[in-house]
Amino acid sequence: MAEDPRYHAPMPDSQLPEHPHPRAHLALLILLAAALLFGLWGVWTVVGARGGEAATVGSELDGLRQQVATLARSDQVSREANQDLQGTLAERDEEVSALRADVAFYERLVGSTSQRRGLTVHGLRLQPQGEGAWHFTATLTQTLNRAAVSRGRLTLAVEGSRNGSLERLEWSDLRPQDDAMGAEYSFKYFQQLEGDILLPEGFTPLRVHVRLAPVGAPAVDGSFPWADAAGDVAPRSSPDA
Structure with a gap:
């Protein structure tokens, strides 16, 4: 059988596939x-x-x-x-x-x-110091005899309650170790006398009494509510009954 010459005939150049150029x-x-x-x-x-x-x-x-x-x-x-x-x-x-x-x-x-007045406790102030201790400042005056010098001793006593009962502490109870006779004062017109007292544990103070024992003259007493004396303004005394 004769071969078909179409299968071996070379393809013309115009029919070959085109390849891109390397520069592209x-x-x-x-x-x-x-x-x-x-x-x-x-x-x-x-x-x-x-x-x-x-x-x-x-x-x-x-x-x-x-x-x-x-x-x-x-x-x-x-x-x-x-x-x-x-x-x-x-x-x-x-x-x-x-x-x-x-x-x-x-x-x-x-x-x-x-107004001229004899020896008196013009005022009292109490300041707490802790653990039952209190510092007192008593103002004493005397204008009746301006040429005389007042001398004597001051003592305090405190009324209050403890364990449901009324009790009064005298100077010897408040200062058991010294000044048993009281704090000394000496002035012509006035003096601020200071000192310390000690209240026992469980004692509730209500009123404080001040006694002045001048040399050669009768004693002078004054009293203050504790709350007033322990306030900011020192109160003036009131005579004891």
């Missing part, structure tokens, strides 16, 4: 690489800008935190200074009030229109 491949690769680099540059630019903005915001936040801390500290210092000032003013007010009270007392005592 290179140009395509360069174009792809350029596009990739451009995309990476765009991403880097955006990330860098966002990073710069974040750093700026962080710096601003740090600055604001520092300002808040500084203002808070300044406010604290101002508050402390204001409290100190208020305390100082309160102390000055107390000193002024005490001085005014002293001036009024001196005017009543030695003024030309003051």
Whole structure:
């Protein structure tokens, strides 16, 4: 059987498949690489800008935190200074009030229109010292005989309750170890006599009695409610019944 000459005849050049030129491949690769680099540059630019903005915001936040801390500290210092000032003013007010009270007392005592009185306990003040101890300040006056000097001894007695029963503590009970005869005084117009007493545990004081035993003269007594004597203003005495 004769072969078909169509199967062995060479194909004309115009019918062969065309292959791309190597330079076209290179140009395509360069174009792809350029596009990739451009995309990476765009991403880097955006990330860098966002990073710069974040750093700026962080710096601003740090600055604001520092300002808040500084203002808070300044406010604290101002508050402390204001409290100190208020305390100082309160102390000055107390000193002024005490001085005014002293001036009024001196005017009543030695003024030309003051009433002359014999030896008396003008006032008594009690201040707690802790653990049953109390510090007393007794103001003694005498204007009846302004040329004379009053001398004698002062003693205290305290009435109160303990274990549901009324009880009276004498000077020897309040100061069992010293000054058994009383605290000495000596003055011409007035004197503030100070000392300490000790109350036993469980004793509730109600009233304090003051006795002045002048040399060569009858004793002088005065009494004060304990609550008044232990207050801020020393009360004036009232005669014992």
